[in-house]
Amino acid sequence: xxxxxxxxxxxxxxxxxxxxxxxxxxxxxxxxxxxxxxxxxxxxxxxxxxxxxxxxxxxxxxxxxxxxxxxxxxxxxxxxxxxxxxxxxxxxxxxxxxxxxxxxxxxxxxxxxxxxxxxxxxxxxxxxxxxxxxxxxxxxxxxxxxxxxxxxxxxxxxxxxxxxxxxxxxxxxxxxxxxxxxxxxxxxxxxxxxxxxxxxxxxxxxxxxxxxxxxxxxxxxxxxxxxxxxxxxxxxxxxxxxxxxxxxxxxxxxxxxxxxxxxxxxxxxxxxxxxxxxxxxxxxxxxxxxxxxxxxxxxxxxxxxxxxxxxxxxxxxxxxxxxxxxxxxxxxxxxxxxxxxxxxxxxxxxxxxxxxxxxxxxxxxxxxxxxxxxxxxxxxxxxxxxxxxxxxxxxxxxxxxxxxxxxxxxxxx
Amino acid sequence: xxxxxxxxxxxxxxxxxxxxxxxxxxxxxxxxxxxxxxxxxxxxxxxxxxxxxxxxxxxxxxxxxxxxxxxxxxxxxxxxxxxxxxxxxxxxxxxxxxxxxxxxxxxxxxxxxxxxxxxxxxxxxxxxxxxxxxxxxxxxxxxxxxxxxxxxxxxxxxxxxxxxxxxxxxxxxxxxxxxxxxxxxxxxxxxxxxxxxxxxxxxxxxxxxxxxxxxxxxxxxxxxxxxxxxxxxxxxxxxxxxxxxxxxxxxxxxxxxxxxxxxxxxxxxxxxxxxxxxxxxxxxxxxxxxxxxxxxxxxxxxxxxxxxxxxxxxxxxxxxxxxxxxxxxxxxxxxxxxxxxxxxxxxxxxxxxxxxxxxxxxxxxxxxxxxxxxxxxxxxxxxxxxxxxxxxxxxxxxxxxxxxxxxxxxxxx
Numbered sequence: 001x002x003x004x005x006x007x008x009x010x011x012x013x014x015x016x017x018x019x020x021x022x023x024x025x026x027x028x029x030x031x032x033x034x035x036x037x038x039x040x041x042x043x044x045x046x047x048x049x050x051x052x053x054x055x056x057x058x059x060x061x062x063x064x065x066x067x068x069x070x071x072x073x074x075x076x077x078x079x080x081x082x083x084x085x086x087x088x089x090x091x092x093x094x095x096x097x098x099x100x101x102x103x104x105x106x107x108x109x110x111x112x113x114x115x116x117x118x119x120x121x122x123x124x125x126x127x128x129x130x131x132x133x134x135x136x137x138x139x140x141x142x143x144x145x146x147x148x149x150x151x152x153x154x155x156x157x158x159x160x161x162x163x164x165x166x167x168x169x170x171x172x173x174x175x176x177x178x179x180x181x182x183x184x185x186x187x188x189x190x191x192x193x194x195x196x197x198x199x200x201x202x203x204x205x206x207x208x209x210x211x212x213x214x215x216x217x218x219x220x221x222x223x224x225x226x227x228x229x230x231x232x233x234x235x236x237x238x239x240x241x242x243x244x245x246x247x248x249x250x251x252x253x254x255x256x257x258x259x260x261x262x263x264x265x266x267x268x269x270x271x272x273x274x275x276x277x278x279x280x281x282x283x284x285x286x287x288x289x290x291x292x293x294x295x296x297x298x299x300x301x302x303x304x305x306x307x308x309x310x311x312x313x314x315x316x317x318x319x320x321x322x323x324x325x326x327x328x329x330x331x332x333x334x335x336x337x338x339x340x341x342x343x344x345x346x347x348x349x350x351x352x353x354x355x356x357x358x359x360x361x362x363x364x365x366x367x368x369x370x371x372x373x374x375x376x377x378x379x380x381x382x383x384x385x386x387x388x389x390x391x392x393x394x395x396x397x398x399x400x401x402x403x404x405x406x407x408x409x410x411x412x413x
Numbered sequence: 414x415x416x417x418x419x420x421x422x423x424x425x426x427x428x429x430x431x432x433x434x435x436x437x438x439x440x441x442x443x444x445x446x447x448x449x450x451x452x453x454x455x456x457x458x459x460x461x462x463x464x465x466x467x468x469x470x471x472x473x474x475x476x477x478x479x480x481x482x483x484x485x486x487x488x489x490x491x492x493x494x495x496x497x498x499x500x501x502x503x504x505x506x507x508x509x510x511x512x513x514x515x516x517x518x519x520x521x522x523x524x525x526x527x528x529x530x531x532x533x534x535x536x537x538x539x540x541x542x543x544x545x546x547x548x549x550x551x552x553x554x555x556x557x558x559x560x561x562x563x564x565x566x567x568x569x570x571x572x573x574x575x576x577x578x579x580x581x582x583x584x585x586x587x588x589x590x591x592x593x594x595x596x597x598x599x600x601x602x603x604x605x606x607x608x609x610x611x612x613x614x615x616x617x618x619x620x621x622x623x624x625x626x627x628x629x630x631x632x633x634x635x636x637x638x639x640x641x642x643x644x645x646x647x648x649x650x651x652x653x654x655x656x657x658x659x660x661x662x663x664x665x666x667x668x669x670x671x672x673x674x675x676x677x678x679x680x681x682x683x684x685x686x687x688x689x690x691x692x693x694x695x696x697x698x699x700x701x702x703x704x705x706x707x708x709x710x711x712x713x714x715x716x717x718x719x720x721x722x723x724x725x726x727x728x729x730x731x732x733x734x735x736x737x738x739x740x741x742x743x744x745x746x747x748x749x750x751x752x753x754x755x756x757x758x759x760x761x762x763x764x765x766x767x768x769x770x771x772x773x774x775x776x777x778x779x780x781x782x783x784x785x786x787x788x789x790x791x792x793x794x795x796x797x798x799x800x801x802x803x804x805x806x807x808x809x810x811x812x813x814x815x816x817x818x819x820x821x822x823x824x825x826x
Binding site: 013020070118262280 | 426431433438523537621649692
C-alpha cells in the first residue's frame with residue numbers, strides 16, 4: 001500500500017452494483033451513536049433484553065468446545081439438534097415430529113435470506129406489511145428483488161392487516177409474502193382469520209409465505225402462544241418458517257437460528273446453507289440443544305418479565321394522556337406517538353438529551369412508521385420503572401394537546 | 414400438518430427459482446457417504462486437518478462466553494479483533510496497519526458472498542480459473558451471476574494460468590476475477606509475474622479481483638509466504654481479500670473469517686454483514702484474537718507438518734511410476750491422476766473398498782478436474798505414511814502403463 005488513493009470515494013464506489021450501494025443503513029444507529037456513552041442512559045432502542053445467555057446453555061457450548069467439536073459438521077445441523085427442534089415444535093405448535101423439516105442456520109437473518117433465495121430472483125416482488133423490521137426488506141433488496149411495503153391500517157385496535165391493500169399490491173412479479181406475527185415493531189398479532197386470509201391469497205396467486213413467528217411465545221392474550229400458520233397450513237402450501245434462538249433464550253449475540261420447511265426442499269436448503277456460511281459451529285449447536293431441552297423455565301420467566309415490562313411502561317405513558325399508544329398483545333415493543341412530535345428522528349435525539357432514555361424512531365421501520373417511536377420492554381422492572389418515570393415526566397412537560405381521533409391522525413391509506 | 418402431500422416432489426419444487434434449484438450438490442459427498450463408516454478408513458477427502466482447535470483459543474472463547482459476551486455486537490467486528498488482524502497483516506504481508514481495512518465475517522464462504530454481492534448483479538460474469546474449489550462458482554450462481562471457468566494449462570510444471578484464455582474469456586458482462594492462490598485443489602501458486610498479469614487485465618477492463626489467499630502461508634518454496642496481490646496493488650485497485658481462520662488455526666468448524674477491503678467500502682460491507690448474518694458472536698471473536706496474538710508457534714507447526722505430509726505422500730506415489738503428479742508448492746492438497754483410471758468418480762469408490770483410503774474425485778472441482786483425484790495431506794505423519802503405503806500398493810497393482818507425456822494427456826485446451 002505505497003500510495004494514497006487518487007480517486008474520490010464516489011468514483012471508487014462506482015464499481016459497486018447499484019442495488020447493493022442502495023442498501024439502507026440501520027435507521028437506529030444515529031440515535032444509538034448519539035446516546036451510547038451517556039452516563040445513566042437507559043437503552044431501549046435495540047431488540048434485545050438485558051439478560052445474558054443462561055449459564056446452562058453457555059456450559060453446554062463450552063464443554064463441546066473443549067471436547068474438540070471444532071471440525072466441519074453437517075450442513076443441515078447436528079442430527080441431535082434437529083431432533084430437539086422437532087420435539088420442541090411438536091410440543092409448542094403441535095407440528096408432527098419430523099427432524100427432516102428443520103435446518104440449522106447462522107441466524108434468523110440467514111434463515112430469511114435462504115427463504116428469499118428460494119422464492120425471489122432479480123426483479124421479483126415480495127409483499128411486506130409496513131412498518132416492519134427493516135432487515136426483511138433489505139434482505140429482499142440484497143437478493144436483487146423488490147420489497148413492496150403494504151401499509152397496515154392503524155386505529156383504536158392498533159395495527160391491523162388490510163387485505164384489500166394486500167390484494168391490490170399483487171402484480172405478475174409478486175412471488176412471496178413476508179409475514180411477521182407477532183410483529184416487530186408494531187406489536188401486531190395476526191388473528192387466525194387474518195392468517196387464513198393471507199394463506200388464501202398466497203394459494204390464489206401461487207406465492208410463498210415466509211413466516212417470521214419468532215415472537216410467537218411473547219403473547220399476552222388468551223393462549224400460551226399466538227396464532228400460527230401451523231394451525232391452518234397443509235403440506236402442499238409453500239410456507240417457510242424462519243426462526244432464531246435469539247429472543248426466547250437470550251442468545252441474540254450467538255447468531256443461530258433455524259428454518260422450518262417441507263422436507264422436499266431439503267437438498268435445496270442444504271445447498272443454500274453450504275453456499276452461505278457452510279454450517280453452524282457444532283459447539284454452538286450443543287448450546288442450542290441445551291436451550292431447547294432445559295430452557296422452559298427460563299423462557300417462561302422471560303415472557304412473564306416482558307408482560308410485566310409492557311404494563312409498567314404502557315400504563316405510565318397512557319396515564320399522561322398525551323400519547324397515541326395501543327397496548328400490544330405480542331412481541332416486546334411499544335410503538336407509539338407523542339402528541340405534537342411528528343419529527344421522530346429529532347425526537348429520539350431530544351429524549352436522549354432531556355430524558356436520558358434511548359428509543360428508536362419509527363421511520364427506521366419503513367412506510368407507516370412516521371410519527372411513531374419504538375421502545376423495547378424486554379428488561380427488568382426496576383430499570384423500566386425508571387425509564388417510564390423519565391419518559392412520562394418529559395411527555396407531561398412537552399407533549400402536545402390531545403390528538404384528533406387515531407383513525408384520522410394515523411391512518412396510513 | 415393433518416394431511417399428506419398431494420403433489421409430487423417435482424411439482425412442489427417448481428416454485429423454487431431456477432438458478433437456485435440448479436445449485437450443485439457437493440461432489441465430494443458421494444464418496445464421503447460411501448466410505449464414512451468403514452473401520453480403519455483414512456479420510457483425506459475434506460479440506461481440513463486432524464487437529465482440533467488449540468486449547469488457548471478455545472479458552473479465550475469460553476471465558477468470554479461465561480463472562481456474558483452474548484449480546485449483539487459491532488457489525489464490522491470487535492475493534493480489538495480488527496486491530497489484531499491489522500497487526501497480523503502488517504507483520505505477515507507488510508500491509509500498512511489500518512483496522513478500517515478489516516471486517517469480521519461468519520466464514521471465508523461469507524466473505525466471498527459479500528465480495529460477489531458488491532461486484533456481481535444478475536447475469537454478470539466472474540472468471541474463475543478451473544479446476545477450483547467449487548463453492549466460489551456456486552456462490553456466483555447463487556448471486557444470480559454466471560461463473561465462467563477459465564481452464565488452467567497443465568504440463569510438466571503443474572497447473573499454470575493461461576493469460577490468453579483469460580483475455581479471451583472477458584465479455585461485456587465480465588465484472589470480476591476470482592483468484593485463489595495458493596490454490597485448492599491444484600496446488601497452483603501464482604508467481605508475482607502472473608499476479609501482475611491478472612491485475613493488468615483487471616485494470617484494463619475495470620474488473621474486481623476477489624483474492625482468496627487463505628493458503629498463503631502454506632507455501633513450500635523459497636519464502637515464508639506465497640506471492641500476494643498485496644505486493645503489487647495500489648489503493649485504487651478494486652481488490653477484495655477473502656480470509657478465514659479455518660486453515661491456519663485449525664478452526665474449520667467455527668465459521669469465522671474476515672474481509673480485507675478499501676475503507677471506502679466500509680459502509681457497504683457493514684450493510685452486507687448486517688443483512689447476511691448480522692455479525693459474529695463476540696465470544697468467538699475473542700477466540701480469534703487469541704489465535705492471532707498467541708498462535709504463531711501453532712501456525713508454524715501446522716505448516717511444517719503439512720510440508721512433511723506432502724513429501725510423505727507425494728514421494729510414495731511418485732515412486733510407483735504410475736501417477737501423473739507434480740509436487741505442489743502451496744496449499745495442502747495433491748491433485749494427481751492414476752494411469753489408466755480416468756473415471757475418477759468410480760475410482761474414488763474403488764479406493765474406499767480396496768485401499769480403505771478416502772480421496773475426492775477431481776470432477777468435484779469443475780472443468781479440468783477430469784482424470785484427477787484430490788488428497789488432503791494436512792495430517793500427522795503416522796497416518797499419512799499408512800495412507801501412502803496403502804495407495805502405493807493399490808497403484809502398483811492396478812495402475813496402468815506409463816501415460817504419454819503430461820502435456821498431451823492432460824492439457825485442458
